[in-house]
Amino acid sequence: MTDEKNDKGFESSPDYVQSLARGLAVLRTFDRDMPRMSLAAVAARSGLSRAAARRLVLTLEHLGYVRADGRDYTLTPRVLELGYGFLGSLKLGDLAQPLMEELSHRVDESCSMTVLDGQSIVYVARVPVRKVMTVSLGVGAQLPAYCSSMGRALLAGLDDAQLNNWLKACKPVRRTEYTITDRSQLRRAIDEVRTQGFAYVEQELERGLCSIAVPVRNREGRVAAALNIGMRFDAEARTRAIDVLAPALRETAVAIEQRTPPDWLPAVTGTQ
Structure with missing residues (x-):
């Protein structure tokens, strides 16, 4: 037949x-x-x-x-929607998942990877250890980029013209009393990420939640994705995130970069 x-x-x-x-x-x-x-x-x-x-x-x-x-x-990253079934079977784990699992187990915190899609970040891989957010997250989930650590790590990869256009289109909403909604302040926060190489966000997305993220670069050296660790907020969270988690994230990001093929992820570009 x-x-x-x-x-x-x-x-x-x-x-x-x-x-x-x-x-x-x-x-x-x-x-x-x-x-x-x-x-x-x-x-x-x-x-x-x-x-x-x-x-x-x-x-x-x-x-x-x-x-x-x-x-x-x-x-745009939205084309991933067309392949989520395949990604589920491939587990994207053939590339990043084992390294993310090792990191997550080492620090005993959840680890995620996202790409930028317009004003949102889209989850492409995740290793949950415990639930620290009120919303459920998995591959395909979206969160606002402006108040998330991975969003700021991705936005730091845009050139100045692209970032300016993104900020013009951004309509920040105050999700907690700590959320940065002023575009000038948000720009300064993103510039700080460019300087220090990581993004730390404390209780801006949700009360009681903080996270730290680093960029993952493609073979051209351009930011293609972001890798983060999320944790519950406490008085020692910032110190631990910067002194302990940031170096561990960088190490894992480099390992992922070295394993991935040249065409793995496109660079972050101007957004809708």
């Missing part, structure tokens, strides 16, 4: 959705060699007319899977 999905004759049947096939073809044109492209390049690589490529790219941009970067377009 012929596999209908692989039978070219299926493309002539009424069950074949050409617009879906074309949209997926556009997504597949982006790869390690061409992570960003103009509409003309998308049309050429997908075999579509420029008009068709333009409609599909703009639709994908509206849906959040593609973002404009000047006259070019790049994929």
